[in-house]
Amino acid sequence: GAGVSQSPSNKVTEKGKDVELRCDPISGHTALYWYRQSLGQGLEFLIYFQGNSAPDKSGLPSDRFSAERTGGSVSTLTIQRTQQEDSAVYLCASSLVGTGLNQPQHFGDGTRLSIL
Amino acid sequence: ILNVEQSPQSLHVQEGDSTNFTCSFPSSNFYALHWYRWETAKSPEALFVMTLNGDEKKKGRISATLNTKEGYSYLYIKGSQPEDSATYLCLGPGETSGSRLTFGEGTQLTVNP
Numbered sequence A: 001g002a003g004v005s006q007s008p009s010n011k012v013t014e015k016g017k018d019v020e021l022r023c024d025p026i027s028g029h030t031a032l033y034w035y036r037q038s039l040g041q042g043l044e045f046l047i048y049f050q051g052n053s054a055p056d057k058s059g060l061p062s063d064r065f066s067a068e069r070t071g072g073s074v075s076t077l078t079i080q081r082t083q084q085e086d087s088a089v090y091l092c093a094s095s096l097v098g099t100g101l102n103q104p105q106h107f108g109d110g111t112r113l114s115i116l
Numbered sequence B: 001i002l003n004v005e006q007s008p009q010s011l012h013v014q015e016g017d018s019t020n021f022t023c024s025f026p027s028s029n030f031y032a033l034h035w036y037r038w039e040t041a042k043s044p045e046a047l048f049v050m051t052l053n054g055d056e057k058k059k060g061r062i063s064a065t066l067n068t069k070e071g072y073s074y075l076y077i078k079g080s081q082p083e084d085s086a087t088y089l090c091l092g093p094g095e096t097s098g099s100r101l102t103f104g105e106g107t108q109l110t111v112n113p
Helices: none
Strands: A005-007 A010-013 A019-024 A031-037 A044-050 A053-056 A065-069 A075-079 A088-095 A111-115 B005-007 B010-014 B019-024 B033-038 B045-050 B056-059 B062-067 B072-077 B086-093 B101-103 B107-112
Touching: A005 A088, A010 A019, A019 A088, A019 A111, A031 A075, A044 A065, A044 A075, A075 A088, B005 B086, B010 B019, B019 B086, B019 B107, B033 B072, B045 B056, B045 B062, B072 B086
Parallel strands: A010 A111, B010 B107
Antiparallel strands: A005 A019, A019 A075, A031 A044, A031 A088, A044 A053, A065 A075, A088 A111, B005 B019, B019 B072, B033 B045, B033 B086, B056 B062, B062 B072, B086 B101, B086 B107
């Protein structure tokens, strides 16, 4: 079946521009996560959605970052006024919501964002 | 321990060697612990989800154990093969992450032919 789909797969943009990253989760998965991996770093949590609401957005690094999810499905991560330190691979994952976080996360292939 | 910690950071073994690495986490407020394999140029793939103290899971040559009272999980690979080369990530409870699970930094395994 279809997995988690992210677009674009690569994005190169100039510093100061806004970018939108899209994630289409597995059908029926109500939990959705955004992470990023900067060069040489581990996976950094950004935000978690349960349905359309975001109970945990503690990982968003600044107010230039925002995310929304509509219809309990597609999510977009928006970065305004991009900076060079925003360059990273942005990964999206989705999961069923089981008892006690016991459902595995399924990852998309990521969006590689490069800020010139 | 306040957050999920993995050791070693990297590991080089020869084909055929057996190996293991560790994920440590705060033992209070345990929910679940996940292991993922992340191969270069691919996305992370779930290996195991463990929820009970004493859990042991196995998939082929890879197995994992869980001790929630002392706050650690071991991942074992028997007879390592070059295709096992990847970063192995642990997702578990952190003191500072509330009810959300948090990833460790990973163990990068290289299996030399």
